[in-house]
Amino acid sequence: MRLVFAGTPAVAVPTLRLLAAQHEVVAVVTRPDAPLGRKRVLTPSPVAAVAEELGLPVIKAARLDDEVTQEIAALAPELGVIVAYGGLVREPLLQTPTHGWINLHFSLLPEWRGAAPVQRALMAGDRELGASVFQLVAALDAGDVFARRTFEIPVEATADASLAALAESGAGLTAEVVAAIAAGTAVAVPQVGEATYAAKLSHADGxxxxxxxxxxxxxxxxxxxxxxxxxxTVGEQAVKVLEMSRPDAAEVSLEPGELQGTKKGVLVGTATTPLLVVRVQPAGKGAMAAADWLRGLKADVRFGV
Structure with a gap:
């Protein structure tokens, strides 16, 4: 099929690579270059970098306006595929491809519609994640679903690790749906159940x-x-928690926020059992082992509650 692909972050790359190997991708739409690092160097998105590597035409756009719509329409795509582009597809662009647009979303719709489904699912303590490929409509993540796939969450997997696994699994799922649409055998069914929403995360969420x-x-x-x-926090100083785990057995009893150094890291008291902080980054410093950080302090400290 003649496809137009829209995506921006690394989680969209596996789908782009797979579809480019199987179909004719007439354009890749992605967000504009963004300033990264301390020197704020303008850097192409992961999708833009891979599209250029594959020799695919790239359209960089902060929003899908009339100009972008006309540019895509001139390419006469049969199907649009979107994976975490970071912007809304509105009419008339929704109907520009012959078969409209399909969206790979990293949730078991209608659960966790919105910008941060994996993150919100993990924060809520969900036992499984998933991916859904659905027909894009004007309402947020509300279209009929072509295919779903569940993903059992490793017990200590972070959002990063979970998204990387879902990106690979979701690429294959999306390719199956595209093949079915090409063959005229695809069937989409309405979403069933109560919708939940996954708002974009802010610094305060951390x-x-x-x-x-x-x-x-x-x-x-x-x-x-x-x-x-x-x-x-430690007093008024911020401390990033880069790596944390649940110790197999914590025989100590600590008050919430109370710290105790061990060979493996720093035990931190909670309302129930302690957690083990392995790596931290104090404000203005580089990442370091939590045990080394605690030993280097001149006074007894505790994490803020």
Missing amino acids: LLDWGLPAEEIFARYRGVTSEPGAHT
Whole structure:
């Protein structure tokens, strides 16, 4: 089929690579280059970089306006495929491809419609994740679903690791749907059940409250790692929590926020059992082992609650 593909981050790359190997991708739409790093160097999106590597035409656009719509229409695509582009597809662009647009979304729709489905699912303590390929409509993630696939979550997997796994699995699922649409055998069914919503994360979502039960704290850490990142405080100083785990057996009893150094890291008290912080990044410093950080302090400290 003649496809137009829209996507921006790394999670969209596996789908782009697979579809480009199987179909004619007439254009790749992605967000404009963004400033990255301390020097704020303008850098192409992961999708733009791969599209250029594959020799595919690239349209860089912050929004899908009339100009972009006309540019896509001139290419006469049969189907649009979108994976985490970061912008809305509105009419008349929705109906520009012959078969409209399909969307790979990393949730089991209608659960977790919106911008951060994997992150919100992990933060809520969901036991499984999933991917859905659905017909894009004007309403948010509300179209009929062509295919779904569940994904069992490894017990300590962060959002980063979960998204990477879903990106690979979702690429194959999307390719199956595109093949079925090409063959005229695709069937989409309405979403069933109550919708939940996954709002975009903010820096505030990463703040860890050590006064909560360990399971809730660890779920939040998993959901916000690596973006926007888990963080806590020591006095008035911010400390990023880069790596954390649930110890197999914690025989010590600690008050919420109380710290105790071990060979493997720093045990932190919660409302229930302690958690083990392995790596941290204090404000203004580089990443370091949590045990080394704690040993280097001149006074007894505790994490804010």
